[in-house]
Each structure stands twice: as structure tokens, then as C-alpha cells.
Amino acid sequence: MEPRDVRAAGAVVTRKGGDVLLVHRPKYDDWSFPKGKLDPGEHAVTAAVREVAEETGLHVRLGPALSPQRYRLTNGRWKSVAYWTARAVGSDDVSRYCPNDEIDRVEWVDWSEAVVRLTYPHDRETLAEARPLRRRTRALVVLRHGKARSRAAWRGDDRLRPLLRVGEVQAQRLVPLLAAFDVTAVHSSSSTRCTQTVAPYVDTTGWPVKLYDELSEEDSSVDGVVGLVDDLLDGDEAAVLCTHRPVLPTVLDALQVPDVSLEPGSMLVVHHRKGKVVATEVVDP
Incomplete structure (x- = not known):
């Protein structure tokens, strides 16, 4: 049996004007996008944001997903890298980055310069894919509530049916995922299983939550x-x-997107710009 792929995640970070953020690794003397291996149990979405922060000093929010890369390492194992487009949240100044043995240079470069500067052909392919998606978008996350108690086992008002323990764990795992897409507005069905699903994010971030009866099963409109x-x-x-x-x-x-099947606790991330949907992706917690 072949060993599992080494899993990693990263981002093609861009800014207004068309610049792309690249990093130089002295060990390999190469130029690439900020990326790195997932920690044990870490989600690729969370890893992408964390790795950009560690390698460049910038906090980013993710945009549309890009095709994953898969290539063989020098030791014979395969590496799979999940990529997203991304934009800096707040300042995009990298002049204060402190060089180290892993990353010694972080630079914003013009798009045409990035094509030349990137060391590997697979990175140039990823850059080409990112080009039509480089404009700023916002995310509308459509979230199905976490795993709840079964209807058969619940005797009370179904609006009050709570999450199971596994659903509560899913809700906790959603916190960094929603943060990765810079969610600052929380809208939820007024039913208990939905409010419990968004509660950890609300409690962690302090963003207020708006509740709607019309988003519930019983009173949907x-x-x-x-x-x-x-x-x-x-x-x-x-x-x-x-x-x-x-x-x-x-x-x-209402979003005019294809129907998808979401498991409990899963979300459809809809990236939109000026009222039009640009891309979608399903993210499981």
C-alpha cells in the first residue's frame, strides 16, 4: 500500500493593481506561493490562512478555490496542495517581515513578473487559473445546521430540538472556517439546532446574530x-x-446556483461580486 499524500495548503494572494505575493525559500532557492503542510487534524481551509500568516506576516481572507496541485517529491512520495485565491485583511505591507531560514524574502510582484519569477511550471499554471478570479469578492456561506437529535427521539416542539454532541463539535470546528472567509454577518433560523450551530462563532468573534423564523422548517417563507x-x-x-x-x-x-447536497454541519461558500455569483465550493467541517 502506498503512503498517503503529504497534504498542504496555500493561497495565491493578490492586491489591487494586479500584484501577486511570492515567497523565496533559501533551502531550495525557489520562488513560490505561501503554503505549508497541514497540522494533524487541521482543515485545509484553516491551514491556508495560517500558512500565509506564518510565511508572510499577512492575515488574509480566502476567495474562490483553485485546482489542487499534486506532484512527486524527491523522496518519492506525492504531495497534494489545496489552493485558494486570497486578499489581505487590513494592511498588505510586508516590509516588516523578518527573514528566517524557511522564508528569507517576501515580495509583491507584478503579474507578468510573477510568471517569470515562479520556479515551477505547476505554480505558473495555478497563477494562470487565478488571473480571472483575482478581483475582490465577498462570501455568502450557506450553512446546514449541525447533527441534531432525531425527530423520533424528540417529544417537544421541533423548533427546540437541539444538537447532538457530534453536532456541537461540528459547530466548534466551523469557527476557523467561517473566519477564513472573513464572515462578519451572522443570519440564522430561529430554531435551536441552527442557533447552536452558529453560537461558537458568535461567541468567539463577537459578531451579532440575526434570527429569522422564515428560515426555519415550520415557518419558512x-x-x-x-x-x-x-x-x-x-x-x-x-x-x-x-x-x-x-x-x-x-x-x-434564490442564488441561482446548482442544487447541492449538504451534510449536517457542511457549508456552500458562494463567492460573489457586485451581486453576481463568481464561484462556489462545498466545505465540510
């Missing part, structure tokens, strides 16, 4: 859902909308 989705697409904040499986088709229809 097509007009209410469509109106909310339209408002979020036109808004200036990255947002999460937490709801239930029976309500998801209405949400996806």
Missing part, C-alpha cells in the same frame, strides 16, 4: 428567503446563513 438572499448579495459584508435541509433548495434557487 419563499418570499422571506429570497428577500434575505437578495439583501445579502447586495450587502457589503461577508455573511453566513444557517438553515435546514428542506429550506436549502429555496436558498439555492
Whole structure:
């Protein structure tokens, strides 16, 4: 049996004007994108943000996902690298970065210069894929609540049916994932299993949560859902909308995106710009 791939994650970080962020590794004397291996149990989304911060000093939020890279290492093992586009949150100044044995240079370079500077052909392919996605987008995260107690085992009002322990763990694991997409607006069904799903993120970040009966199974309203989705697409904040499986088709229809099946605790990240959807991706916790 062949060993599992070495898993890593990184980002093609861009800024207004078309510059791309590259790093130089003295050990290999190469230029590449900031990236690194996942820690044990770490999600690739979280690793991408962490690695950019460690290798460049910048805090970024992720944009649309790019095709993963897979290539053979010198020791014969295969390495798989998940990539996203990304933008800096706050300052994009890297002049204060402290060089070290792993990364000794961090530079913003013009797009055409990046094509020449990058050492490996697979990085140039990733750069070409990122080019049409380099403009700033915002994320609307459509989230299905975490694993809840079964209907058969619950005797009370279904609106009050809580999460199972596994659902609570899923809710905790969502915190860094939502943060990676810079979610600052939280919208949720008023049902307990939805409010419990977003509670760890709200408690961690301090962002307020808005509750809606029309996002619940019992009181869902097509007009209410469509109106909310339209408002979020036109808004200036990255947002999460937490709801239930029976309500998801209405949400996806309002977004005019293909229907997807979300498992409990999973989310569809919809990247949009000026009210139009640019890309989507499913992220499991």
C-alpha cells in the first residue's frame, strides 16, 4: 500500500493593481506561493490562512478555490496542495517581515513578473487559473445546521430540538472556517439546532446574530428567503446563513446556483461580486 499524500495548503494572494505575493525559500532557492503542510487534524481551509500568516506576516481572507496541485517529491512520495485565491485583511505591507531560514524574502510582484519569477511550471499554471478570479469578492456561506437529535427521539416542539454532541463539535470546528472567509454577518433560523450551530462563532468573534423564523422548517417563507438572499448579495459584508435541509433548495434557487447536497454541519461558500455569483465550493467541517 502506498503512503498517503503529504497534504498542504496555500493561497495565491493578490492586491489591487494586479500584484501577486511570492515567497523565496533559501533551502531550495525557489520562488513560490505561501503554503505549508497541514497540522494533524487541521482543515485545509484553516491551514491556508495560517500558512500565509506564518510565511508572510499577512492575515488574509480566502476567495474562490483553485485546482489542487499534486506532484512527486524527491523522496518519492506525492504531495497534494489545496489552493485558494486570497486578499489581505487590513494592511498588505510586508516590509516588516523578518527573514528566517524557511522564508528569507517576501515580495509583491507584478503579474507578468510573477510568471517569470515562479520556479515551477505547476505554480505558473495555478497563477494562470487565478488571473480571472483575482478581483475582490465577498462570501455568502450557506450553512446546514449541525447533527441534531432525531425527530423520533424528540417529544417537544421541533423548533427546540437541539444538537447532538457530534453536532456541537461540528459547530466548534466551523469557527476557523467561517473566519477564513472573513464572515462578519451572522443570519440564522430561529430554531435551536441552527442557533447552536452558529453560537461558537458568535461567541468567539463577537459578531451579532440575526434570527429569522422564515428560515426555519415550520415557518419558512419563499418570499422571506429570497428577500434575505437578495439583501445579502447586495450587502457589503461577508455573511453566513444557517438553515435546514428542506429550506436549502429555496436558498439555492434564490442564488441561482446548482442544487447541492449538504451534510449536517457542511457549508456552500458562494463567492460573489457586485451581486453576481463568481464561484462556489462545498466545505465540510
